[in-house]
Amino acid sequence: MAAAEKIASGEIERAFAFIGAGGHHAGRNFFGGYCCFNDVAIAIAHLRDTSGVRRFAILDTDAHHGDGTRDILQNDPDVLHVCICGTNYVSPDGTKVDVPAPRVGRDTDEAYLKIAEAAFSGRVRAFRPDLAIWYFGFDGHQGDYGDMGLSLRCFVGLADLMVRMAKEASGGKLLTVLGGGSRTDLATMLIPEVIRHLGKE
């Protein structure tokens, strides 16, 4: 909440929010998958009550579907929710989108980045959100519990993509929220590099 507030007030342009428990599997009246409360949905509700920030575009690159976020925001036309996961879906109004992640292959990082860019870029430019949100899980990294064959190159590429999209579509405003991922060594290696890329011009 504090990160979202400071972006909305203009004090900062971008933020990275660590978490104690996950968020995107927590729906209005259910929780699970290591998630308790839906941090992103709560931040959206809070900003609408306390600021002029109304429209949001979320890219969810956690390894698993953001079912809780979808449950809470599914009827909200002012939220674009693009989830790269295991399903293929586009809502009738085009604001809720699931895109299958690539199969593990020779260059999964490149394939994933292409899918993310194709799924999110055009939609977020057209949607013109007040704030872009990246739900960043590293559970899809090689050797973690959602192993999708990804490496650091993919995650910093996603950070670069989100910075670029935020500049083009949301006045530079970007909130990154940590999602899944279990290994201490991966967290220590990946997170500072992702944040470093969030600070790029």
Added chain:
Amino acid sequence: MAKVGIFYHESFSRRSYLTVGRRLADFPAALDELLQDERFQLHTSPVVSDDLILKVHTQGLIEEVDQDAL
């Protein structure tokens, strides 16, 4: 120059509901080099009130989370 706020609380490193073990055990120390750069600022995440949670979730969910063994 874009300012990036980093929001963290020490409890995130002590215990992780998400994982077996402490995935953020090396934080915030792992951010020391990054924080030498004035673009990056470390903030302490405040506690979120039940009133804020209730903007999205039901009272029943809050009670279930409170009772969860994890």
